[in-house]
Amino acid sequence: MPHLFIRFSTLSQEAGGDFKGILDVLVQNGEEEPGEGCVEAAALGDFVAAQAPWASDPANVTALVPAAEVLALTCAVPGRTATQLRRAAPYAAEEFITEDIEAMHVACGDLARGEPVRCLVTPRARMGRWLACLATADIEPGLVTADAAALPGGPETVTVLFEGDHALVRGGDQVADVDVENLSAAVAGARAALGEVERPTLRLLNGRMSESDALAAGFEPEDVQTPPAAVPVLRVLAESIAQESASPINLAQGDFAVKRRVGGAWAHWRPAAALAGIALAFVLALTTAEGVWASYKANALREEVRALYREVFATDRVPGNPARAMRSRLGQAPVDTPGFHRLLGELGVALQAGGRHELRSVTFSERNGLVAEIMVADYDTVEQLQKALAQRGLLAEVGSSEQQEGRVRANLRIAPSG
Numbered sequence: 001m002p003h004l005f006i007r008f009s010t011l012s013q014e015a016g017g018d019f020k021g022i023l024d025v026l027v028q029n030g031e032e033e034p035g036e037g038c039v040e041a042a043a044l045g046d047f048v049a050a051q052a053p054w055a056s057d058p059a060n061v062t063a064l065v066p067a068a069e070v071l072a073l074t075c076a077v078p079g080r081t082a083t084q085l086r087r088a089a090p091y092a093a094e095e096f097i098t099e100d101i102e103a104m105h106v107a108c109g110d111l112a113r114g115e116p117v118r119c120l121v122t123p124r125a126r127m128g129r130w131l132a133c134l135a136t137a138d139i140e141p142g143l144v145t146a147d148a149a150a151l152p153g154g155p156e157t158v159t160v161l162f163e164g165d166h167a168l169v170r171g172g173d174q175v176a177d178v179d180v181e182n183l184s185a186a187v188a189g190a191r192a193a194l195g196e197v198e199r200p201t202l203r204l205l206n207g208r209m210s211e212s213d214a215l216a217a218g219f220e221p222e223d224v225q226t227p228p229a230a231v232p233v234l235r236v237l238a239e240s241i242a243q244e245s246a247s248p249i250n251l252a253q254g255d256f257a258v259k260r261r262v263g264g265a266w267a268h269w270r271p272a273a274a275l276a277g278i279a280l281a282f283v284l285a286l287t288t289a290e291g292v293w294a295s296y297k298a299n300a301l302r303e304e305v306r307a308l309y310r311e312v313f314a315t316d317r318v319p320g321n322p323a324r325a326m327r328s329r330l331g332q333a334p335v336d337t338p339g340f341h342r343l344l345g346e347l348g349v350a351l352q353a354g355g356r357h358e359l360r361s362v363t364f365s366e367r368n369g370l371v372a373e374i375m376v377a378d379y380d381t382v383e384q385l386q387k388a389l390a391q392r393g394l395l396a397e398v399g400s401s402e403q404q405e406g407r408v409r410a411n412l413r414i415a416p417s418g
Contacts, residue, residue, distance in 0.1 A: 003060050004026075005026040005237070005238045006044075007147060008130060009023075010022070011023075013133075019041040019129075020040075020041060022040065023038065023044060024234045025038070025047065027052055028238065055139045058140045058141060062142070063130065063145075064144075064145065064146070064147040064150060065130055065146060066177060069122060069123075070120050070149075071121040072119070072120055072121075072174060073118075073121065073341050073345075074118050075089075077116075079113065085111045085113070089108050095342070104124060105121070105124045106121050107120045107250060107254070109249045118173050118249060119249070120145070124255075127251060128256075131144075141258075142252065143241070143248075143250050144252045144256070145248035148170050148177055149248035150248050151169075151175075152239075153170050156194065157200065157201045158191055158194065158200060158202050158203070160202070160204050160209070162180070162204070162205065162207025163233050169183070169186045169190050171191060176190070184216055185359045187202065187214075189340070189364075192218075192340050192363065193341075200223065201223050201224075202214060202217070202224045203226075205236060218363075340364045343364070343415075346394055347372060347389070347412075350388040350389050350392075354376060354385050355381065356377060358375040359373075360409075361373045368413060369413055369416075370414040371411065373409065373410075373411050373412075375404070378407070395416065395417040398410055399413055
């Protein structure tokens with residue numbers, strides 16, 4: 001079956017609504033050699049009409065978005081059914097992000113009662129902009145996911161795909177897009193995400209790591225695979241998806257789920273429907289009922305949260321602020337200690353607030369927590385970092401520290417306080 005892969009890198013939207021940016025495209029058409037290249041966002045419609053007219057079917061289109069703009073996390077979510085788990089997931093994910101959860105789109109992986117839930121999180125506005133760009137070419141992707149999530153891999157493999165001065169990294173549920181200078185720390189984090197694997201494999205595509213960096217990240221030299229031939233990035237990702245080497249989470253869920261499938265009589269009515277949609281949007285833009293509509297949506301959302309609270313926690317008594325109460329009870333979910341993702345996320349927030357920094361290495365174990373080697377401006381910054389983590393309920397112990405290259409190198413062990 002033919003398939004169109006589109007990969008976003010940078011994308012902006014001008015005041016007039018036009019999109020600017022370069023998209024990587026790859027067309028698989030039967031037994032023919034895949035055609036690939038780049039196309040301006042504004043010319044995507046012409047490209048699709050000429051090279052992939054069958055892309056009007058969402059099943060034939062995959063969109064890959066930058067991993068740097070998507071957060072991958074795993075969290076404990078209470079609930080008995082898949083519906084309950086999906087509705088409660090945003091509240092469980094809220095502790096990992098700093099933005100307003102209502103402004104974020106949370107997509108879930110497989111849902112099972114009592115099992116951790118894998119999620120991808122990205123701003124709703126950004127998700128809408130990606131889909132709106134594709135809609136200018138009259139296409140709607142059946143699969144939307146982070147590019148790094150499409151890397152080939154397995155439960156015992158960390159995969160790195162080099163691309164210029166940065167690299168895509170995937171290990172277990174963790175994905176990242178990092179500068180090459182920070183690659184060793186990212187690979188160490190991906191190695192920790194594999195869990196207790198005795199001899200994991202590090203697969204390097206289109207580039208190499210030094211033996212010392214690989215050892216620091218937890219890989220023996222004989223466990224490092226480096227295929228000799230360079231392969232185009234999008235072709236690697238496309239083949240991984242086509243061969244089901246990756247099982248990425250689909251961001252096209254909830255409000256962004258596929259709402260139509262083109263075919264049959266609908267194809268003839270589509271132009272008229274598009275004009276009707278434009279006319280309706282114009283009329284709505286001229287109305288003065290925006291405030292009433294917003295109030296209605298807020299009330300509906302409030303009632304939905306109250307209903308979810310009753311359903312999940314099996315009670316008829318709902319507090320005045322059910323969303324806050326639900327977040328409080330989620331914080332008491334049966335999780336013994338914060339895991340790798342939580343500790344690394346808290347460290348990242350604290351480092352960003354402390355100014356210029358360098359994360360040199362990260363290791364994690366259930367017994368010792370997260371151990372990180374960092375470079376910061378001075379000893380005061382180390383103390384500020386400890387205080388910031390303490391305010392978030394974490395203990396940061398300094399194992400060693402010394403001045404080096406005009407800055408301070410410190411080893412921190414981060415674990416739950418008390």
